[in-house]
Amino acid sequence: MREVMLALALASTLSGCVHVCRAMQTRCNGPYVEICDEGGRWQRVMNCDDVQGPDGGPWMCCPSADGGHACLPAGECGGGDAR
């Protein structure tokens, strides 16, 4: 039991150090736009479900023109890895 607890503590500590992404990389994670910080952790940029636009239509996380990801009107979403 003691070994299991130690292993869990070690895994928990190490998981805080593991880089899971490359700094400045962006992605869509469901309705969220996320960006990778210097420590290799995903930080949330915005929730596209929260966005209110002038015409009241839905917004989605999509690839943006500059190579990143952003919340855009659903009709402007050009494919890619948008979800």
Add this chain to the structure above:
Amino acid sequence: MSGRPRGASFEPTPETVRALWRHMTGLYGTRVVDKASAVEMRLAAFALGKMGVLDPEAFMRRYTTTVGRRIYVPFEVGRPWRSHDLWSQIVVCAHEHQHVEQLLRDGWLRFAGRYLLSSAARAAYEAEAYRSNLELAFWRTGEVPDPGRLAARLRDYGCTDADVAMARRMLELSAETVRRGGVANRASQKVIAWLEAHALGPEREGIA
């Protein structure tokens, strides 16, 4: 989005600014506190100065600070003072209440822990709140302020160059949304809704 900005006819008055702050503090259960007379803020300024994070004088005079539901302001709401003109007080109102949104969304422990212990998380929280500055500027002028200039302010928050670069990128991505008329921050949505209902001029009819 094209045409005239929705808030183009808006001219802030002291009464409007006070009424907006009353509305927002009522919605969120927040309280405005005079920063200059708050002992806890003087202690915080002293500590930040000792740690080399921020000049105590700048902290007290230039920065609004939100702790929980207390908003410590370096100005009197509705009275233009130094760099805090009436419009800037409206922007501050949205920005600080977005921090309260973060507190409600993430919970006290997670928000305070991440904000205080991780400079990257602090940069992300601040970049989100600075999105309110972009959203309100676009509503009024149809233009988006320079994300780089806003992100550079984070150097005063103990953020590293990498944090500032990430915050800048976050604001650039946000600007893509803002330029299409999208408003993501709930505090901005509430401020804009109130301004459009209570404070737009007679030219409101026929806005884009």
